[in-house]
């Protein structure tokens with residue numbers, strides 16, 4: 358995608374850096390007042406909108422979709438009802454992200470202490486220590502309903518509950534414009550991301566297939582690609598979802614080599630091992646290994662012991 362794309366009153370705003378993580382494509386809905394969905398496009402494009410946007414919607418709690426909330430202090434901030442309570446407490450977000458499962462409640466406390474501190478952070482693969490975590494969470498002015506059409510700016514939306522990426526994740530569907538914001542069902546070559554404690558690969562696959570059944574002509578991905586026609590979205594969906602089974606196969610091969618849990622994690626099925634010194638990359642690698650080993654166990658495979666907190670992270 359290059360530049361901004363218009364669908365009636367809806368503008369697809371291209372995220373900075375080609376909308377690669379930690380940025381995303383945002384949606385601006387014209388109306389009185391204008392509404393912004395997922396302010397993760399980056400300050401350069403979002404700051405000029407701060408004076409006019411009256412409502413900000415978050416599809417879920419992840420950094421790359423909420424980092425700009427704090428740029429809109431006068432807007433009403435709405436998030437889904439599953440994640441709203443944890444968004445207010447912030448410690449609940451630590452549990453959803455996987456910090457509590459990986460490092461215990463003490464680790465969650467250390468994370469909150471770290472992100473509370475103002476200032477720039479050294480570059481890192483993940484935004485684990487970024488102060489925007491503190492600035493852009495803690496406040497929720499309300500929730501929106503799942504699965505029911507309501508007026509939004511100059512149009513109407515249905516927030517389709519599509520759990521799997523996170524438990525509360527949803528995709529804004531605009532029936533009048535035939536448009537779906539598919540968000541993190543993003544069809545990137547990386548494949549589906551369900552590494553957080555509240556992520557679930559089977560649910561993510563089922564949700565993606567339900568998304569494809571919506572009566573829409575265009576799908577907007579949260580990252581990189583941006584606007585896809587219905588035909589493009591459907592053609593690439595199976596490839597994207599097949600990454601889940603390819604990961605199953607790689608984990609199964611490691612199990613059959615007789616590796617223990619730590620050695621399976623070290624193989625880096627999700628992220629190359631050179632990134633594992635980032636605390637969140639390491640955390641998500643462990644959580645993802647635990648999820649896939651549980652799938653293999655359910656399919657009748659014998660698997661090595663999984664650390665208890667990772668085996669039931671929520």
Ligand SMILES: [Zn+2]
Pocket residue numbers: 417419422522541
């Ligand atoms: Zn996300």
